[in-house]
Amino acid sequence: MDEETKVLRDYLMFTVPHVTVLAGAILGILMIIGVPVNVALGIFAIVYGLMLTVLGLVIRPHVSGILLYRLSMAFFVGLVVVGAVILLYGG
Secondary structure, eight states, rough: OOHHHHHHOOOOHHHHHHHHHHHHHHHHHHHHHHOOHHOOOOOOOOHHHHHHHHHHHHHHHTTTTTTTHHHHHHHHHHHHHHHHHIIIIOO
């Protein structure tokens, strides 16, 4: 395994769970205060996608050549788009 792949693996292993917990806490708070489910899920998807995208941009100089990195960034941006679609059409 080359150095870039190890950096990406460590990044995914140590940062994504923390971001997931934070975004899940935001979703839980939205549900507790009575926000409609579609709106809460849309906000969750946008916040989660934005946080993951920012983390991906931080690590970009180290792993930009890896296909897995490009696919994960496409997924992160897609998550933001899906959240916006949920808010626009589902809320």
